[in-house]
Amino acid sequence: MGPASLLKFGLLRYASAGWNPRPGALRTVIRHVGSSTSIEIADQPLEVEPTIAQLRKTPLLLWAGDRGFDPLGPEARGALAAWMRAGGLLLIDSSEGRADAGFDASVRREMAAILPDAPLTRIGADHVLFKSFYLVRGGLGRMVILDYLEGATLDGRLAAIYCRNDLQGAWAVDSLGQPQFETTPGGISQREMSERFGVNLVLYATCTDYKADQAHVKALLGRRAWRVDE
Amino acid sequence: MEQLFGGYNRGQLLFVGDWGTGWIAAALTLALVVLLITWLDTAELTRQRRIILTTLRALTLGAAILLLLEPTLELRQVNKLKNEVAILVDTSASGALPGLGGKPRATVASEALQGSQTFLDAPNDDHAFRLFTFSSAASALPLNELVGASGPLAKPTGAATHLLEAMDAAAKQIGPSKLGGFVVISDGIDNGLLAGRVKRGEPLDELTRATLTTWGVPVHTAATARAGELKDIAIERVLKDDFAFIRNKVTVEAEVKAVGYTDGTLAVSLRRNGKLEQTRTIELVPDKTSYRVSFEFVPELIGEEVLSISLPPMAGEALTSNNDLYFLLHLIRDKIRALHVTGSPSWDSRFMRQLLRGNANVELVSFFILRTQEDITQAPQSELSLIPFPTEELFNEQLGSFDLILFHNFDYGPYGMSPYLDRIHDYVMAGGAMVMIGGDRSFSQGGYLGTPIEEILPVKLSADESRTTGLDLAPFIPQLTPAGLLHPITRVELDPVRNRKQWEELTPVLGTNLVGDARDGATVLATHPTLKTSSGHAMPVIAVTNMGKGRTMAVTTDESWKWSFEDTLAGHGGRGHSGFWNSSIRWLMRDPELNLVQLDLPRSESQPGETTTLTVRLFENDYQPAVDRQGELTVYYTPFADLERPAQKPASTLPFKTDAQGRFVHDFAAGEAGLYRLVASTKGDGAELLTDTKLLLALPSQLEWADLEPRPELLQGLAEAGGGTFVEADDLSFSKLSFAEPKMEQVNRRRVIALWNQSWVLALLGLLFGAEWILRRRWGRL
Structure with missing residues (x-):
């Protein structure tokens, strides 16, 4: 409760450069969450370094980049692993706009070291992530390099979600609120879906698989014979 | 018995010579060879002489061989041993009900036995008659005790009728070789093995038939009552x-028996703890005696309930004590x-x-x-x-x-839920559980002030002007109260010192709703370190209460x-999070395992006067056994008729002290029939009374009263399968009954006469040999 308790979207500052390739893009999603959902979210992203003390500030983090980076130290890797195991959700977004680039290789190297028992795997199109608030379908990001997302699962929930399509590029707007980049090949629709996905991501972070439950509520409610039929 | 001579009535020829079969065969072979030679050697003689000589030689050789075998005559004077006929007399409680001629069934049995007393007492070469009474077990009893004024037939009280089991027990007592037959006198209402095997109207089953065949003796049965003459519902x-x-x-579900009532209706009632829950109506029809009714209800609270199913008394009913059936239902959580x-x-x-x-x-x-x-x-x-x-579906x-x-x-408010707040209030009062967790939409901020929800919360909500925001956003760590240090919800560590430290090391929380004092009867487990209520008390942060049920x-x-x-x-x-919330859920759900007093009864029903060994276990706050701890066992007795108003005054109170295992073991004997509420209690650390309660039903056995309708057809089936006769008990005449012949004899006198060493036998042998020798010489042979 109160401003200090607002949900904060963290931005991981893991290197001296390249950690924030789309400055301000995250605010698009934050605004969207604030205006269209009941979630009380802080206006500004929170810059967080990969240390236990910093990671404690929020369980939701964006790890963005547009280039390869040096290996994280064991302390940072350990902190990120502990953070995800404690309940953190990490969104990884590559802004490189091409396959097999430096950031992708660095991220895969780090994730393999951070969560060796939870490899990145393809997230199915029927995952609750795509219906936690909006019904999201089609390509996501500034360009569709991969038509699916990857994720690492811990205890039945996604702890990390990896998008190689430059999600932030689709979210980024200029000072007049106009999109900074074209979204291809889907154009406006792709941009809209990307923003909606951002909202869904925050809802997934705070409600996990709640939406998946909804399909079963009727059956669940009817399962207990608790009334005498008159 | 037929006489032979000299008072002996059995004779037997024995061969006592100690010759092996080989020797005897060799002797016979040698004899045949000799006879063949004789026959050939006398070929020149006339046919008549030849036959005479060969015959004489054969006789001589035969007599010699016979002597070698040492023939002996055994004479015996014997008596047959009597076998035993088991007379099984039903002394179960149903014997008190009307039977033949309107007399109690036990009286009918008693008169039948007394009418046969002369025959039973008279000398009998072949059979002895052994009387057994039976209900749940068979036991031998002399006739005069059986039919006496204080005997079991004068006041039949047996709790069951186990007919086949009684026959088996009697057969084992007598022994298979001495068993001469059965006579069973009963109303046939079995509630043991036979009841399960043979339903009314069914023929005797194969297993029972096989048992009767194994005994191999006649089974006669006598019914003390006829079917179709009794009126009863049960x-x-x-x-x-x-x-x-x-x-x-x-x-x-209840199975209702209605015998003798063929029309009208029956109201069957289900009561929970004495209170009427439901009534079902049965339409009585001719030729139907068994009915089934079904009740459904939804229990709300964990524990035990006394349920009863009742029928109203009917005019002309033989027995009304079987119109009610009481039982306990143990209610647990799914x-x-x-x-x-x-x-x-x-x-x-x-x-x-x-x-x-x-x-x-x-x-x-x-x-x-969202x-x-x-x-x-x-x-x-x-x-x-x-x-x-x-909202409509959920609330x-x-x-x-x-x-x-x-x-x-x-x-x-935004969801139009005002109409449901009363329902939530009532839901809690009826046994439900509710948690309100803070936030800017909760407590006073959620608009609950003055609503039915506020009435059930453990804290009062405040309309204090100074608290218009309803929130305090300063970080703080909740401070455990003395009650919170020991309460299962906030005791995340068993050791109180470590528990306090654990709470002190928790991450501070950012802000709290402002609430008022705890409601009367509520327990505050943690308070705010600085905030006070308007009355000056530390403001509750975590509080619990029992509210209604x-x-x-x-x-x-x-x-x-x-x-x-x-x-x-x-x-x-x-x-801290999982321990706190999981313990909260367990407490809210009244998890019995959190109880520091545990009273265990091995069963929930006993018969009046029967002893039940109960165990009380007391635990310390860390759930270690509480050794040498004082406590009390209090007993409340409520007759069945007063279940709706259970006794509030103890019938007895027993102080106790636990042993080295933290236990107190006690033999409790229920007195009169009814409900016994047993409460084990001890004082907790905070002088609060910790208790555990169990119910015990003292019930007279209902087995004999569940079905009063006699079953002569079952007795008839037994007699037919057992090769005996079936009669009504007042026609019973032992002299007309047949039993197995005795199989055993007793030898009184025995004489052994050796035939082979008698002089006349030797003389006969010499005569035969001499005659053969003389004739052979005379007829010109060597």
Whole structure:
């Protein structure tokens, strides 16, 4: 409760450069969450370094980049692993706009070291992530390099979600609120879906698989014979 | 017995010569060779002489061989041994009911035996008659004791009728070789093996037939009552489980017996703890004696209930004590069905959901308010994955199905829920559980001040002018109260010192709802370190209370998730969150395992006067056995007629002290029939009274009264299968009954006469040999 308790979207500052390739893009999603959902979210992203003390500030983090980076130290890797195991959700977004680039290789190297028992795997199109608030379908990001997302699962929930399509590029707007980049090949629709996905991501972070439950509520409610039929 | 001579009545020729078969065969072969030679050697003689000589030689050789075998005559004077006929007389309680001629069935049996006394007492070469009484077991008894004024037939009280088992016991006592037959005198209402094997109207089963064949002796039966002459209604039996789940429909079925009543209706009632719950009506029809009725209800509270199924007394009924049947139902919890309603998705609600989802004992129904009327989206509804908040379904139709409701920073106003607040209040008062968790949509901020929800919360809400914001946003760590140090909810560590330290090391939470004092009877487990209520007391942060039959809990912050996330990251393991909330759920659900006093009864029913060994276990706060701890066992007795007004005054109180294992073992004897409420108690650390209660029903055996209709056809079936005769008991005449011949004899005198060493035998042998020698010489042979 109160401003200090607002949900904060963290931005991981893991290197001296390249950690924030789309400055301000995250605010698009934050605004969207604030205006269209009941979630009380802080206006500004929170810059967080990969240390236990910093990671404690929020369980939701964006790890963005547009280039390869040096290996994280064991302390940072350990902190990120502990953070995800404690309940953190990490969104990884590559802004490189091409396959097999430096950031992708660095991220895969780090994730393999951070969560060796939870490899990145393809997230199915029927995952609750795509219906936690909006019904999201089609390509996501500034360009569709991969038509699916990857994720690492811990205890039945996604702890990390990896998008190689430059999600932030689709979210980024200029000072007049106009999109900074074209979204291809889907154009406006792709941009809209990307923003909606951002909202869904925050809802997934705070409600996990709640939406998946909804399909079963009727059956669940009817399962207990608790009334005498008159 | 036929006489031979000299008083001997049995004779036998024996050969006592100790020759082996080989020797005898060799002798016979040699004799045949000699005879063949003789026959050939006399070929020149006339045929007549030849035959005479050969015959004489054969006789001589035969006599010689016979002598070698040493023939002996054994003479015996013997008596046959009598076998024993088992007369089994039914002394079960149903013997008191009217039988033949309107007399009690036991009296009919008694008169039949007395009428046969002369025959039974008269000398009998072949049979001895052995009397057994039987109900649940067979025991031998002399006739004069059996039919005497204080004998079992004068006052039959046996608790059961186990006919086949009694026959088997009698057969074993007599022994198979001495068993001469059975005479069974009974009304045939078996409630043992036969009852399960042979239903009314069915022929005798193969297994029973095989048993009768094994005995191999006549089985005669005599019925003390006729079918179709009695009028009675009874609850024959109840079909139910011993355990049932609360908040789940329980079905109890009763089998009703109606004999002699062929029209009209019967009202069958189910009572719970003496209070009428339901009535079912049976339409009586001719030629039908068994009916089944079904009751359904939903129990709300964990524990035990006394249920009874009753029939009203009918005119002309033989017995009314079988019109009521009492039994206990143990009520336990199935999975905990929790309704988690969140006003706004947050980290706190997410971590709570994760905890509830991870608890295998919880069946979770979640509703998160994802969007309010103030939230705007340009996307059409078809592109939103949203459903309306089903308030009617949750808080009207399905409310009673939930064991626990969590209002998590949830304000009811925007969702038109005012009409349901009364229902939630009543749900808690009737045994439900509710938690209110803080936030800017909760407590006073959620508009609950002055509502029925406020009435059930453990804390009062405040309309104090100085508290218009309703929130205090300063970080703080909840401080345990003395009660909180020991309470199972906040005792995340067993050791009080470590427990306090654990709480002191928790991550501070950011802000709290402002609430007033604890409600009367509520327990404050943790308070705010600085905030006071308007009365000057430390402001409750965590408080619980019993409310009606239910329980409620208030947690004035929505930041407990930090005790999971941040404390895990800080290396404290996050047990503060899971330990606290899981213990809260267990307390709210009245988990019996949290009880520091545990009273165990090995069974929940006994007969009046019967002893039951009970055990009381007392535990320290850390659940170690409480050794040498004083306590009391208090007994409250309520007659069945007063179940609706259970006794408030103890019938007895027994102080005790636990042993080295923290136990107190006691033999408790129930007195009169009725309900015994046993309460074990001890004083807790805070001088509060800790108790555990168990119920014990003292019930006279109902077995004999469940079915009063005689079963002569069963007795007839036994007689037919056993090769005997069936009669009504007043026609019983032992002299007309046949039994097995005795198989055993007793030898009184014995004489052995050796034939082979008699002089006349030797003379005969010499004569034969001499005659053969003389004739052979005379006829010119060597």
